[in-house]
Amino acid sequence: MDQLLLLLLLLSSSESDVVTLVGGESHCAGALELKHQGDWRPVEEYYSFWTLKAADVVCRQLDCGSAVSVGRREESSERSVWRIRSDCVQSRSALRECAASDSSPFTLNLTCLDSVRLLGGTGLCSGRLEVKSNQSNPSWSSVCEADFDQQDAEVVCRQLGCGAPSLLQGAPYGEVEAPTWTKEFQCGGHESALLDCRSSGSDRNTCSPGRAVSLTCSEPVGVRLVGGERRCAGALELKHQGHWRPVGDYDNRFTLNTADVVCRQLDCGSAVSERWRKESSERSVWWIRSDCVQSGSALRECAASYSSPITLELTCLDSVRLLGGTGLCSGRLEVKSNQSNSSWSSVCEADFDQQDAEVVCRQLGCGAPSLLQGALYGEVEAPTWTKEFQCGGHESALLDCRSSGSDRNTCSPGRVVSLTCSEPGVRLVGGERRCAGALELKHQGHWRPVVGFYSLWTLKAADVACRQLYCGSAVFIGERKGSSGRSVWRIRSDCVQSGSALRECCAASGFSSYFLNLTCSDLLLQPNISVSSSVDGVPGAQQQGFQVFRRSTFTISCSIQPQYPGGSFQLIFTSSNSANNYDSKPADNHSAHFLFPSAESAHQGNYSCQYHLSVFSQDFSFESSLLSVTVTDPAPFFIQAVVLPLTLLTLLLVTVGLYFYCKATRGQKACRQEDIELDYYNLGLPAAGEEGAEGAELQLHGAPLTHVYQI
The missing domain is CATH 3.10.250.10 (SRCR-like domain)
Known part of the structure; x- marks a missing residue:
């Protein structure tokens, strides 16, 4: 049964004592106890990761107002408890049971407001x-x-x-x-x-x-990064329930998406990296549910108390950010100087070019720029950066570039820079072909395998990786065990399925001997090639050979099944004494057409369509089968119209001679009427005596033979 439904049924039951808080200063504070399956037990806290958002559901059901704290009480020994996971309470995600029997020395303490x-x-x-x-x-x-x-x-x-x-x-x-x-x-x-x-x-x-x-x-000012080289880098700490504690990373679940929320709350631009640091011993930490933060909840509402030796370190950008885009690698560009108390400023399109964009994309940890235009992600009334950037393209940060020109105070509407960077590299290695093998991701400048153990990847999530590689669909997910532990990226399957890019779902790296192994269906489908002529009007299906008349118009068409957008077609020509690659044409509606206004001998040879795609920093091309084109001269009209096969003409002369011979020797058996009729039938003429025999035209190979005299 859905966990939230079960909990709500328990809380709204006609029994007044199904759930209660005991041992506190009021009826709205104390240890949470639940009567379930006829048994009163406290609710376990240590492994359930109860957040303030989940506790608020219970407080309101107890008619106790809002939840203000979630704590833990440790008993002297283990006791029977109910385990109810926080994520079960916060959403209607279906889990088989909400309350599971367990034993633990840790019980959940809640404080709700009663007024x-x-x-x-x-x-x-x-x-x-x-x-x-x-x-x-x-x-x-x-x-x-x-x-x-x-x-x-x-x-x-x-x-x-x-x-x-x-x-x-x-x-x-x-x-x-x-x-x-x-x-x-x-x-x-x-x-x-x-x-x-x-x-x-x-x-x-x-x-x-x-x-x-x-x-x-306002949300309490209780987030900071400490111990880093600057304000926007260091160990993440959260002040919650009056205590500053580091944020732990249980099972590497804190994704770059979640880190970006923290960076923006700190006015530190975008998140570019995260990593975990292992302490010598366990300590009290706040554990923040990544999925809770992604749902729009405040960090405080998604925090749970925990003990762990693992703490998080984040690196945010303090000078560049993209706003309003579809992910961390797209949006409206804003820049902030390193001066104290500076504000974010938009950049005018006239002061920004492709080399500047390359620097920004690299600084953000993204791939090469794929789109640069004005106001794609919204126009806002904001200050405008006053100088023109003059990057060489090799700089590590935008503010490292030279700038010149007079100060700019305004920017024309629709001319504020919007930028889309491609996602960084993904590849499959160690398989029998390019579309099979261990999944590796290039993130923070490093190629590392994606961990398979505990990631619980589904085919739906694997499809994202296969599509990004232009390898069709995922058909198999497995694990490959390495000889020793390697640095890995952990990518949450549920994050990928929600539509986020692979890099945004990447969690802090660790070590593992288990790597995710994928098999994708294949490369793109082979392009199709077809030809049509102004004379013959041949349909557009793929053909192995085709004849066109000299000086006639013909068109060669290239097409591909609409799996992915974009791309271009190039027509490749080879013959016994020449070769030529025609200029590329964009794949408009997944096809392109190459027109030949007048066929000549030089056009005779083999043609193929080559489909090109530029995906992130990788180029792919896929070629069709060969199509042979022969250029011939049209036959003279009178030859087509009246020439008879020699064998048929001979048969006609023999039949006429036989007829006159029979008339001369009337009455002999050799001249039986049925023999003459048979000869007429063989010639395609009406039998003697049939209606229409007189004046009938002889049809030979679809052309009328005139001047056939009545016999």
Whole structure:
């Protein structure tokens, strides 16, 4: 059964004591216990990786407002527990069971708010504000905008474990018919809880529509990179629940996609690399679920407490970024100088060329630039970079390039640089052919195999690699065991299946002896070649040989099954005494046509179509079978019309002679009528006496023979 459904069924059961928090200071704090299969047990924490986002589901079901912390309590010995994975609670991804029996000394401790909550927002730090008093059997009440100010908002945001309030207004998260809080809050801003604030004024029973408080708190400023050569590189640390801890990397699940979220939150441009560092012993770390971050949740909501010797180091760019694209290698280019408190600036197309683009793509860890044009990924009102870049193409960073020209203050609409870089290299090695073998990825300048063990690759994910190699579809996934452990890239199958590029799903490297082995269906299908003539109108199917008349018009067509976009066709010609490669033509609608206005002897020979593709930094070509073309002179018209085969003319003369001989010797058996009729039939003439025999035209090989006299 789906885990979330099971949990919700348990929580919404008519039994009031199915789930509870015990041992805390209030009924909304303590160890989480679950009654399942008739047995009360605590919920295990160590291997379940419970995030704040998952805990919030339980808090709301307990009518306890929002979750503010997830912790662990260690018992003196192992005990029977229920294991419920965090990802089961956060989504409806189907797992067979949500609650599994286990034993562990670690149990889950939750702290929920019993007096304040935000509903309908985009996360735990935004929504419509509701308050509940500590009286017995209270209900949740909305707060009227007139009874709430900025200092009140600061207290609520702090109580929720969020950052300072960034937006306070009526009803952006929806207006509902609910009771209204009856007093005006008068907080000083330093209180730890909203209900600790003084309140005054007359009781309020109603609130004007659209005037119920909606609040957005900023995410807490609790992410940093430490120990690196600059601010945007180093070990990743997260401040959560009041503690700074490094971020651990359990099973190498932290992908470059997730790292990019962190880099942007730090105003550090794009992520370009990540790696793990092994400490001498285990330590307390925050483990961040990569899939949780990719769903749009804040880092704080996706963090779980854990112990590990593995910690993460990230490298972000502090001077270049691409925004609004389809991945890490495309978007609108923005640049920031190394000066303090500088802002990001767009780059005008007039100040940027192909060599500049090569430097940016290399700096981002991507392949060569494949598209450079204005405003492809949106036009924004932003400052414009004031100098023209003059890169040689070999520089390691854009700001290392020379710049010149007068300062530019404006850029024409639609002329801000948008850039698409190709994805870095992928290859299959050690197989019997190019489209089979161990999968290797070039990332951060290194070719390394992709680990097979624990990656749980599916054929759907492997298809992405096969298509990128222009090798058709994946037909087999296996593992190859090496003689010793090698540095590897770990690529999560579920990340690839979501549509992200292979590099973006690449997690921090480790060591393994198990490598992913793929077999793809094959190369692209062979191109087709066909020919048609203005005289004969031959259909476009592939032919082995074809005759055209001298000075007639003929066309040779190249085509290929529409598997992949782009490419070009080149017509290759060879004969006994010459060879020629005709100019390439783009594969428009997966085909190209080569017109010959007047056929001559020089056009006689063998032709083939060669299909070319430039994929990332690799060039591929695929050739059709040979087509033989012969140029002939057309036969004279009178020969085609009246020439009779010699054997048929001889038969006609013999038959006529036999007829006159029979008339001269009437009555003899040799001149029986049926013999004469047989001869008529053999000639294709009506038998004597049949209607239409007189004046009939003799049809020989489809052409009428005139002047056939009646006999």
